[in-house]
Structure formats: C-alpha cells, structure tokens
Amino acid sequence: MNRNVNHGRAQVPVFSLLFYVSEFALRLARKMKLFPAWRDWCVSPLPHLPSQIISSYLSRKGDRPVVGKYLTEFIGTFFLVLTIALAVRLENAAVVAPIAIGSVLMLMVYMGGHISGAHYNPAVTLGVLLRGKCSLLDALPYMLCQFLGAVVATFCAGWLAGGDLLLPAPSDGVPLANAVVNEAIFTFALVLVVLNVATSPKTEGNSYYGLAIGFTILVAAFVGGGISGGAYNPAVGCGPILANMLSGVADSTPVDAEKAKVAVGSFSHFWIYLAGPFAGAVVAALVYHLQHLSELKLSKKSESDSQALPSS
Numbered sequence: 001m002n003r004n005v006n007h008g009r010a011q012v013p014v015f016s017l018l019f020y021v022s023e024f025a026l027r028l029a030r031k032m033k034l035f036p037a038w039r040d041w042c043v044s045p046l047p048h049l050p051s052q053i054i055s056s057y058l059s060r061k062g063d064r065p066v067v068g069k070y071l072t073e074f075i076g077t078f079f080l081v082l083t084i085a086l087a088v089r090l091e092n093a094a095v096v097a098p099i100a101i102g103s104v105l106m107l108m109v110y111m112g113g114h115i116s117g118a119h120y121n122p123a124v125t126l127g128v129l130l131r132g133k134c135s136l137l138d139a140l141p142y143m144l145c146q147f148l149g150a151v152v153a154t155f156c157a158g159w160l161a162g163g164d165l166l167l168p169a170p171s172d173g174v175p176l177a178n179a180v181v182n183e184a185i186f187t188f189a190l191v192l193v194v195l196n197v198a199t200s201p202k203t204e205g206n207s208y209y210g211l212a213i214g215f216t217i218l219v220a221a222f223v224g225g226g227i228s229g230g231a232y233n234p235a236v237g238c239g240p241i242l243a244n245m246l247s248g249v250a251d252s253t254p255v256d257a258e259k260a261k262v263a264v265g266s267f268s269h270f271w272i273y274l275a276g277p278f279a280g281a282v283v284a285a286l287v288y289h290l291q292h293l294s295e296l297k298l299s300k301k302s303e304s305d306s307q308a309l310p311s312s
Contacts, residue, residue: 106214150239183276237273
C-alpha cells in the first residue's frame with residue numbers, strides 16, 4: 001500500500017502525457033488522412049436512440065450474425081482471463097503463466113478469428129477501429145462483451161480455486177510511470193502485430209496469425225509482466241478490479257479490513273490498465289498506416305475514381 005502513496009503524484013502527469021501523445025497521434029493521422037473511417041465518424045451522426053441502434057444492427061444485410069460475433073468475443077476473453085487467473089496461482093508461475101497465457105490466446109484466436117476477428121482486447125478493437133476494419137457500431141459492443149467476459153471469468157476462477165479474487169497490480173517498488181509505459185509499449189507491439197498479420201491485404205489468408213499474436217503476448221508476459229502486472233489489455237487489467245468491486249469486498253466488515261484496503265488500493269490501478277493499452281493502440285494504428293502508405297494511396301485513388309463516375 002505504501003507504493004500507492006509514494007508514487008501517487010506521478011498519476012496525473014503520466015496520464016496527461018499519454019493523453020497528449022494519443023491526441024497528437026490522432027490529430028496527425030487526421031491531418032494526413034491516414035484513418036479511412038475518420039471522415040465518416042465526423043460527418044455521420046451516430047444513432048442515439050435505442051430503437052435506432054437496434055434497427056441499424058438489423059438492417060446490415062449480408063453481415064455475419066451480430067450475436068455470434070459478440071458471443072465469440074465474450075467466450076474468447078472469458079477463457080483468456082480464466083487462464084490468467086488460474087495460471088498465476090501455480091508454482092513457478094513466472095515461467096508457467098506466460099506460456100499458458102500465450103497458448104490460450106493463440107487457441108482462442110484460431111477459434112474465433114473467422115467469426116469476430118478474435119480481438120478479446122478493447123485496445124485491439126480500438127486499433128482495428130482506427131485501421132478502418134471495424135465499425136463503431138461493432139466496436140462498442142465488442143468492448144462491452146470483452147469486459148463482461150473478464151468479470152465473469154474472474155468470479156469463475158475465484159470459485160474454482162477457492163480463494164480470493166486476484167487483482168493485477170504493478171510490482172512492489174515499481175513507479176506508476178514505469179508501469180503505464182510498460183503497458184503502452186507492449187500493447188503497441190501486440191496491436192501492431194494484429195494489424196499486420198490479421199488485417200493487411202499482403203498477409204491475407206495466412207495460417208500463422210494466431211501463432212504471431214499468441215507469441216507476442218508470451219514474450220510480453222515474460223519480460224514485462226514483473227513490471228506492470230502484464231495485462232496489455234484493459235479487459236484483463238480492469239475486469240478483475242470491476243469484479244472485486246461487484247463482490248462487495250470494499251464494503252467488508254472491520255474483521256476484513258485488510259481485504260477492504262486491498263480493494264480500495266487496487267482501484268487506484270484501474271487507470272493504468274486503461275491509459276497505457278489505449279495509448280499504445282492509438283500509436284500502433286498510426287504506425288501501421290505509415291507502414292502501408294501504398295494502401296492509403298490506393299484507397300484514395302479508388303475513392304476518387306468512384307466519385308468521377310457519372311451518375312445514372
């Protein structure tokens with residue numbers, strides 16, 4: 001608990017720095033017109049009534065059933081978080097857990113890649129959204145299903161293991177700034193890998209995308225897990241904290257005062273697993289477009305050609 005007190009002052013400047021970096025990346029991308037969907041977000045009003053949202057889903061002809069996509073995101077995130085919560089309880093968890101986590105992510109990616117795209121991570125969903133390969137009407141329900149899957153998995157792991165809910169947190173003595181930057185760096189790597197192996201026309205139809213994504217998390221968990229807790233995923237980082245809040249541990253009786261301290265202290269880490277991964281995802285989407293400027297030029301050319309066609 002002393003760690004939170006000692007480094008509490010670092011929360012605001014680090015969060016502000018990440019905010020400004022993300023805002024700069026988005027403004028630069030907008031100025032360079034790197035994100036194909038950016039203009040549509042600005043000029044097309046979003047549905048604001050429940051009836052409009054429902055009708056917009058039902059009117060999407062030819063799309064995969066939305067229930068299947070959202071269910072896949074829930075299931076994939078559920079098994080990812082369940083594996084994490086159980087693996088970190090094992091002996092030699094520092095060695096065993098990263099292998100188990102990377103492996104289950106690989107398996108779940110192969111399971112659901114052809115259905116939902118197998119994001120299982122709100123930061124990945126944000127990156128794919130900025131890439132222009134996911135609509136905002138899908139992105140928000142994706143994130144909701146991912147957080148829901150993480151919360152349910154946390155409760156399930158606590159019940160199966162018969163112990164307290166395990167909450168992610170930076171290691172003792174690690175400054176919060178280091179934890180946030182670690183989350184941002186390795187989420188950047190994950191999202192950049194996902195965008196290149198799963199959304200690029202040049203790698204379309206490959207059979208190694210699941211391996212690449214799973215091994216990225218395996219490496220990140222090995223080398224960075226001891227710094228920030230190794231979430232690299234807002235659902236993985238915040239889902240257990242939300243489950244802890246729902247369980248009522250923060251309202252414990254005086255006998256359980258230590259549990260209450262842990263619950264309150266863990267919520268102070270909530271922002272780490274939002275700010276770091278989301279900032280990493282924004283920068284990864286920008287870098288992807290800089291890597292593939294030819295795709296952007298081709299997209300602009302086809303758009304101008306379609307506008308030049310005479311109307312019938």
